[in-house]
Amino acid sequence: MAMRMNDQDGFAMTVRTEVRPGDLGGIIALHGTVYAGGLGFDPGMEALVARPLAEFFLARSDRERVWIAERAGRLAGCIAIVRADEETAQLRWFVVHPDARGAGLGRTLLRDAIAFSRVAGYRRIVLWTVDSLHSAIRLYLAEGFRLAEQKPGPVWGVDVAEQRYDLDLV
Structure with a gap:
């Protein structure tokens, strides 16, 4: 499955759900560079992504999916839904x-x-983020997520407040 759109500069972007060679490493690297550059996170962020991403790929469930966006032939973004429990999806x-x-x-x-989480039969989605990701949090709130938990403290070399957001699907 692939979807096409254009960015603000007119570059074509493609979103696909098929995992190709290099994608897993690219997802890990994208997290490392984006969050180190924007928030000062250390390489622990990449480790946090790497292990569960590998487990996700090796398990391959029809109730889980990753979306990979490309722009001008390069990884532009991603998102995934993984199973937290029978009724709960986790956005990662x-x-x-x-x-x-x-x-x-x-x-x-x-x-x-x-939309995928609804079709897959989940009753809710949970996600963890940090309070300094303002644009992402605005998106979550606009889609109906609500702040459910907050834990301040040092994570990946910086002081942040980790936040859990929940969205009821039914």
Whole structure:
């Protein structure tokens, strides 16, 4: 499955759900570079992404999916839905490269993930983020997520407040 759209500079962007060679490493690297550059996170962020991403890929369930966005042949963003339990999906690995922002890619990825979760039969979606990701949080709130938990403290080399957002689907 692939979807096409254009960014604000007219570059074609493609969103697909098929995982290809290099995608897993690219997703890990994208998280590392985006969050190190924007928030000062250390390589622990990449480790947090790497292990569960590998487990997700190796398990391959029809109730789980990853969306991979490409812009000009390069990884531009991603998002995934993974099973937390029978009734709960967890939204993971949501990131959009700064060069691909502003064209609605993040909103498109988020809405696709929510729609998929409904079709897959989940009753709710949970996600963890940090309070400094203001644009992402605005997207979550606009789609109906609500703040459910907050834990301040040092994570990945910086002080942040980790936040859990929940969305009821039924």
